[in-house]
Amino acid sequence: MKDPYAVLGLDKSSSPEKLKSKYEELHEIYSEQRFKSGEEGNEGARKLQELEEAWVVISANIEQESRTSAFDGDFGNVDSLIRQGKYNEAQDILDSIQDRKGEWHYMQAIVFYKREWLTEAKTQLEMALREDPNNPKYRSSLDKLNLSMSGNGARNQMPNNGQTGNYGGYNNGQPPYGENGNYPPQQQPADNMANCLSSCCCAYCLTDCLCNAMRCC
């Protein structure tokens, strides 16, 4: 495949602005040329396609470079690890950095956010802003986080009241008869446990028999 930069007549060291303006210039020329008749039209169409394919590669390179240059040194590594989903390794690098200014807190907030630790992420963003109050990146991140946690997704809902009763004996362990654990008053306390156990056994056997008879489970 032809070198994409050569298609534009420039080289890799050219600035993104120069590359873009050359692309737009050539795009206009070839777009007009392809509507001409004969060989000239065909040539225009071929060059336009070549230009588009080259631009896909060049714009991807420009984006990649802008991403990596956004953070330098250790933070660049942290950023790269976060993008790969390696949050433990990213956290290890952050833990090893002693100088903890605004950018450190910002990166820590991102790691916490990716881990779903939203309260910790908010704390870190607030600390980043305390270090650098005028930073628009920190401010907009905190505003977005606050917005997503403000309950704007909630709609008016009726409170889930009045739903009482047992849902299985796992939590309350009450006997299967009698309400709120009140045993029939005429029984002596010493007999209560025995009666409870025998009633549980009866309930168990009854359930088992019923299940087998009804063949329901």
Add this chain to the structure above:
Amino acid sequence: MYGYIVPQKSTMSASDFVLYRSFYCGVCCETGRMYGQLPRFTTNYDFAFLSALLHDYGQANVVIEERPCVLNPKKKAILQSNELLKRIAAANIILCYQKADDGVVDGDGLKYRALRRMLRKPCKLAQSICPEVWERVKRSVKEQSAVEKSKTSSIDRAADPFASLMRDLPELILGVQTDDNLKSLCYNVGKFVYLADALDDLVDDRKHKRYNPFLLSMGEFKDRACFIKANREQLEFIFNGICGRAEECFSRMRFTQSYSLIRNIVFGGMRSKAKELLDSTKKLKPPRI
């Protein structure tokens, strides 16, 4: 700990209600079939939700049949037994056994000893069906214990072990790799359950001097109503954040037969349960759907 992930019945369609109940009854019947009658009491709404979620995500065959139930002589729509349901029932038994074991270790009373005794044999059988779930639950217990020993006041850190367990559970039950959206959804559901339980148990934990991240991080506790009022903004932030993230993850996923049911639970049920917890002056009664 269970009963915090419930649907919002007032906004639920009749067909979704039947579908939800068939998942709930499915877990109950499968537990009865595999482990006997007593362990059926471990059936809970949170696992009914998990069953609905995993059946849809895993595109498992959902066949609903009408059969009578021992607790309800009229015929009911119940999910037919399948391999996934067996594994879900096994995971529920393992988690319930672990909760009973926690209760015994914390010295919470005879009832947990009895429950643990009752679930010992079923748990052994469940371990043979899902050994990887058993190992993961054991690891989660160690992590939780370490977090509580460190007496961390960080809400996120405290909820992390249980939330991470919920995040990993679908993959272990389904036996296939799951995507990040399901992982994050389950992580936030697990975090919600843990923190809802901690909020519900404020008074008991304070009385028995048990670990509670809210008590450690949010200042003086006089009574539940005052405590919640004083920290309402922060509590709402925490729960809204979890619900918001769960909704975000749901929106990126594709569901089929259980779409509106799961949507009702994630968008309606979770938020209304959070509001109920914050508005309540005492521990919530177990829900009845």
